[in-house]
Amino acid sequence: MNAMLRxxxxxxxxxxxGLAHCYEGSSVxxxxxxxxxxxxxxGLVGRNGAGKSTLIRAMLGLLKPLTGETTxxxxxxxxxxxxxxxxxxxxxxxxxxLPWLNAQQMFDFVSRFYPRWDKAFARQTLERWQIQPHKLLxxxxxxxxxxxxxxxALASQPELLVLDxxxxxxxxxxxxxxxxxxxxxxxxxxxxxxxxTHIVSDLERVASEVAFLHQGHLLMRCSVDETKERYARLWLxxxxxxxxxxxxxxxxxxxxxxxxxxVERDAQGQWPEASKLAGARVDALGLEDLFVEIAE
Amino acid sequence: MNLWQLLHTPRYWTHASLRWIAVIVFLLCxxxxxxxxxxxxxxxxxxxxxxxxxxxxxxxxSFFFSAGLLPATDARQLRLPGIERQIHASLLxxxxxxxxxxxxxxxxxxxxxxxxxxxxxxxxxxxLMPRYLAVLIAMTPSLLVAAWRRFDLPGxxxxxxxxxxxxxxxxxxxxxxxxxxxMLRAGSRMTNGWGSPIVLxxxxxxxxxxxxxxxxxxxxxxxxxxxxxxxxxxxxxxxxRKSLRVALGGWYLPLTARTYAGHIGLMLLIVALPVASTxxxxxxxxxxxxxxxxAGGMIGALSSLAVMAGxxxxxxxxxxxxxxxxxxxxxxxxxxxxxxLGDGVQLKQRLLRTVLTMPLxxxxxxxxxxxxxxxxxxxxxxVSMLSFMLLAPLGCAGMTAAILTNLxxxxxxxxxxxxxxxxxxxxxxxxxxxxxxxxxGRHPVPQVDALLPAIPxxxxxFTGAMAWLWRRGWRGLMxxxxxFVAA
Numbered sequence: 134m135n136a137m138l139r140x141x142x143x144x145x146x147x148x149x150x151g152l153a154h155c156y157e158g159s160s161v162x163x164x165x166x167x168x169x170x171x172x173x174x175x176g177l178v179g180r181n182g183a184g185k186s187t188l189i190r191a192m193l194g195l196l197k198p199l200t201g202e203t204t205x206x207x208x209x210x211x212x213x214x215x216x217x218x219x220x221x222x223x224x225x226x227x228x229x230x231l232p233w234l235n236a237q238q239m240f241d242f243v244s245r246f247y248p249r250w251d252k253a254f255a256r257q258t259l260e261r262w263q264i265q266p267h268k269l270l271x272x273x274x275x276x277x278x279x280x281x282x283x284x285x286a287l288a289s290q291p292e293l294l295v296l297d298x299x300x301x302x303x304x305x306x307x308x309x310x311x312x313x314x315x316x317x318x319x320x321x322x323x324x325x326x327x328x329x330t331h332i333v334s335d336l337e338r339v340a341s342e343v344a345f346l347h348q349g350h351l352l353m354r355c356s357v358d359e360t361k362e363r364y365a366r367l368w369l370x371x372x373x374x375x376x377x378x379x380x381x382x383x384x385x386x387x388x389x390x391x392x393x394x395x396v397e398r399d400a401q402g403q404w405p406e407a408s409k410l411a412g413a414r415v416d417a418l419g420l421e422d423l424f425v426e427i428a429e
Numbered sequence: 430m431n432l433w434q435l436l437h438t439p440r441y442w443t444h445a446s447l448r449w450i451a452v453i454v455f456l457l458c459x460x461x462x463x464x465x466x467x468x469x470x471x472x473x474x475x476x477x478x479x480x481x482x483x484x485x486x487x488x489x490x491s492f493f494f495s496a497g498l499l500p501a502t503d504a505r506q507l508r509l510p511g512i513e514r515q516i517h518a519s520l521l522x523x524x525x526x527x528x529x530x531x532x533x534x535x536x537x538x539x540x541x542x543x544x545x546x547x548x549x550x551x552x553x554x555x556x557l558m559p560r561y562l563a564v565l566i567a568m569t570p571s572l573l574v575a576a577w578r579r580f581d582l583p584g585x586x587x588x589x590x591x592x593x594x595x596x597x598x599x600x601x602x603x604x605x606x607x608x609x610x611x612m613l614r615a616g617s618r619m620t621n622g623w624g625s626p627i628v629l630x631x632x633x634x635x636x637x638x639x640x641x642x643x644x645x646x647x648x649x650x651x652x653x654x655x656x657x658x659x660x661x662x663x664x665x666x667x668x669x670r671k672s673l674r675v676a677l678g679g680w681y682l683p684l685t686a687r688t689y690a691g692h693i694g695l696m697l698l699i700v701a702l703p704v705a706s707t708x709x710x711x712x713x714x715x716x717x718x719x720x721x722x723x724a725g726g727m728i729g730a731l732s733s734l735a736v737m738a739g740x741x742x743x744x745x746x747x748x749x750x751x752x753x754x755x756x757x758x759x760x761x762x763x764x765x766x767x768x769x770l771g772d773g774v775q776l777k778q779r780l781l782r783t784v785l786t787m788p789l790x791x792x793x794x795x796x797x798x799x800x801x802x803x804x805x806x807x808x809x810x811x812v813s814m815l816s817f818m819l820l821a822p823l824g825c826a827g828m829t830a831a832i833l834t835n836l837x838x839x840x841x842x843x844x845x846x847x848x849x850x851x852x853x854x855x856x857x858x859x860x861x862x863x864x865x866x867x868x869x870g871r872h873p874v875p876q877v878d879a880l881l882p883a884i885p886x887x888x889x890x891f892t893g894a895m896a897w898l899w900r901r902g903w904r905g906l907m908x909x910x911x912x913f914v915a916a
Contacts, residue, residue: 186757195762196915211910218768225758232645233678238659242675245665246769269656271648 145207146171146293146325149192152201154184161187162198163349169293169327174319176340176357177329180428184349185329186226189297192327193223205293219247222291226298228282232271236264236281240288247289255288262307275302283311287318294318296328300335308332312339333421343420345427352382352427353397357420364423366416367396367408378405383427395426430515438519442496443631451493458485459530466534472587479541482531483548490552494523496631498557498612506616524549543595550601556628557608625650644752657692658685666769673770673783676760679749681787703730728802735798736818736862738791739825740854746788747832747847754836757915765913772911780912781903784833792826814865817881820888821858827891828854831898838905839916842898857887 147169154162161184169175179185191198194210203210208217231239236259244250259266262280270278279302286294294315300308316339318324330336336343337357344354355363369377371390382395395418396405408415418426440448462481466474497516504512527549531537583589612626660683664671674681684692704727753760770776796819803815828850835842842850861884868877906912 190757190762190915193762193766194911194914195757195765197910211914212772213766214772215768218766221766223762223766225762227758229645229756229759230763231676231678231760232648233657233682234659234675238661242661242664242672243763243767246672246767269648269653271645 144171145169145204147192147203147205147327149188149203150201152188152191152198152203154187154191154196154198156187161349162191162201164201165346165349165351167192167344167351167354169325171325172319172323173342174315174326174340175328175342175344176336177327177344177346178331178333178336178424179329179346181331183346183428185346186297188346189223189295189327189329193221193295219249219289220292221295222286222289222293223295224279224282224286224297224299226301227275228278230282232269235267235269236273236284237266239270239281240285243285244288249290251288251290255284258284258287262310276304276307279303280307280311283314287314290322292324294324294326294328296326298329298331300330300332308335315339333424337420345424347428360420360423361417363398364395364418365404366418366422366426367394367405368392368414368416369394369407369410370412373407373410373412376407376410378407380405383429385426385429393426395423430511430518432522434515435519435522438515439494439497439523442500443493447496447631448493451489455485455489458482458488462531463534466537475537475541478531478534478537479544482534483545486527486545486548487552487555490527490549491556491627492631494520495553495556495628498609498626498628499632502613502616505613540591543591543593543598547594547598547601550598550605553609554601554605556631557605557612557626559624560627560630561624657682658688659683660685669770669776670779670783672767673764673780676764677750677753677783678760680745681783728806731798732802732815732818733862735795735802736821736858738795739822739828739858740851742788742791742795743825743829743832744851746784746829747836750784750833750836751841754841761913761915765911774907777906777909777912781834781837781906784837785830788829788833789826792822792829795822795825814869817861817865817884820885821861824857824888824891824895825854827895827899831895831902834899834902835905836902837912838902838907839909839914840902840905841916853891857884857891860884860887 145168147167149165149167152162152165152167153160165184165188167175167188177185177188187196190196191201192203192210193205194203194213197211205213206217206220208214213221231242234242240252240255240259244252244255259281262277262284264273264277264281270281273281279299283296283299286296296315299311303311312335315326315328319326319339319341326339328340340357342354342356343360345352353364364382367378367381369392371392374386374390374392377384377392377394378396380397382397383393385393387393396408396415398404404415407413442448443451458481462478462485465477465481468474469477497520501513501516504510504516528542528545531541531545532539583593608626659675661675664675664683666672671683674683764770771779799815799819799822803812806815832842832847832850864877864880864884867874868881
């Protein structure tokens with residue numbers, strides 16, 4: 134039994150339990166649980182300051198959370214072995230590592246640590262994305278810099294790819310190319326991908342699952358296709374607001390006293406009882422609307 | 430735009446620290462000029478007053494008023510001509526005040542206004558000149574002496590000098606105004622490299638450079654031909670310490686032999702300039718033996734350099750590595766997830782050894798320089814004097830090790846604590862330089878002799894404190910789950 138459990142854990146690319154962290158007394162993460170299944174592409178969305186980067190950094194062992202633990206391929210994240218590290222790639226927000234090297238030197242240096250480094254991919258992608266290989270990284274534009282780091286991450290052929298706001302500095306063409314590459318890796322090589330973003334359209338294009346982080350809490354997590362079916366906005370006129378369900382993802386009272394709630398279908402696939410009241414209205418929500426409703 | 434506004438405008442040009450330092454230097458120089466005017470008489474008084482006041486004027490116009498160019502450029506780019514006009518009017522007002530202020534000092538007449546104007550414009554010209562020309566500042570004393578002799582110029586207190594200075598100041602004013610106008614129009618297109626004006630460095634506060642250490646702006650400014658050749662041979666899992674050096678950058682980077690040769694050449698060139706200047710001075714004066722003057726100067730310069738280098742090595746390492754450790758999007762996450770660097774205690778030891786080796790080697794070079802000075806110092810009785818100086822680089826090495834170990838160990842000291850350590854070290858360094866020189870110099874002061882035993886004792890206490898601090902950092906490092914985790 135234990136052996137089976139260990140095997141399952143080692144197959145799970147990333148599993149975080151009860152992560153909590155705070156900066157200067159204010160809580161940034163509050164007991165976050167997140168498990169990534171092999172081959173899944175999880176988009177982590179949330180407003181600025183929601184705690185996305187802190188969550189990613191805690192899950193990768195780049196900071197020690199106050200409580201909670203994370204395992205990557207079954208190993209505690211704060212003491213990863215070299216073989217596990219070789220299976221992970223991470224691109225931080227606005228990467229700024231090794232600015233004294235040029236792209237070619239950086240790839241040459243980093244490639245020596247990764248046994249499965251794809252040299253041809255690095256060279257070709259650098260050419261395709263029109264980045265000068267001999268230009269100092271410090272002298273590249275933020276978008277070029279981000280692309281160099283993305284190539285660095287992808288060329289190591291990781292099994293777990295973690296990207297923090299990967300598209301933030303990219304133009305629409307580069308963004309689309311990146312998303313295509315991510316989708317390709319996930320589809321063909323079974324790479325597990327976790328990426329944070331503000332751009333909800335990117336999620337719809339590539340993510341298989343979405344997780345909403347709000348004020349350090351993971352409010353919801355479901356498959357992208359499922360969101361429209363599973364979540365909706367329930368509007369109740371003022372006179373019915375007392376009948377509003379207690380469990381909701383967000384609750385907003387309007388000036389006229391009416392109430393808007395983001396509600397979820399129950400285990401039987403039914404909307405809350407209040408939705409059946411006369412005058413109540415259930416509106417379908419797109420991913421972006423859902424994000425705005427929850428985050429507002 | 431009233432007079433009060435014009436007087437207040439420069440407050441917003443620079444960082445507070447820079448402003449206060451400039452004002453304090455200026456006030457001290459002015460106070461010295463007033464004091465001198467009360468003490469001396471005749472030509473000597475005029476000469477002293479002009480020189481003291483002139484130094485203050487050059488400083489404040491170089492490092493404070495000239496910085497008005499920066500907001501003026503910004504205002505022009507933002508299409509705010511009112512602010513631009515206000516800045517120029519304010520500069521004009523302060524210019525007039527700077528010229529009139531010394532007239533209040535007894536003995537200074539209106540004939541000296543040309544000399545004062547020359548100092549003022551000289552200050553602005555210095556701030557606007559390209560950075561590469563600043564290297565030639567070392568040559569200035571000898572060039573001035575040469576010019577004085579060649580053109581048979583009158584002394585600074587001579588009324589004829591006033592006319593000559595006024596003409597020179599006007600010519601310099603024209604050049605400066607032209608350069609100011611050009612930079613104002615260039616705006617953000619102003620070059621950031623070695624051709625950029627010195628005043629551009631004031632934008633980032635203090636004297637620019639220190640706050641930029643570890644920042645990419647310096648890398649961006651450096652032209653391609655000046656980029657160092659990096660030697661990546663062997664870097665990788667087989668040589669983890671070399672890999673760590675590549676990742677730490679700065680003076681940790683392993684360089685190619687050609688780049689090392691280039692650095693040595695540059696250093697020799699920098700040393701050659703003051704040497705050439707000294708030789709020129711000696712030749713122009715036509716007195717003394719050039720060889721002994723040069724040897725004396727070199728020995729003095731080397732010993733001062735060796736002693737003063739200690740805090741500099743520590744500050745540079747701290748600022749550089751501090752930035753690396755602070756950035757969440759730079760080398761730390763890369764190193765944390767890089768396979769093949771080792772793990773556990775072995776990796777922590779490797780990292781600490783890599784971080785400490787280069788600064789400690791430089792401290793060792795400082796000790797070596799002092800030992801060389803001991804060997805070549807002319808005359809007798811210098812060994813005991815220089816032995817005290819030897820304590821400075823040794824103590825500073827302990828300070829560097831302690832501060833950097835705390836940084837790596839996730840127990841970075843607050844700025845106040847670092848400042849206190851640097852202050853104590855500076856006092857000890859000056860005591861180690863000054864007291865033995867007073868006790869055993871050309872004109873010994875017998876009372877100082879009794880104070881000398883306190884110097885090694887103070888260094889011993891300081892080193893003990895640093896040892897305790899080092900242990901604190903080491904324990905912190907050992908408690909970290911891995912050395913690249915954010916504290």
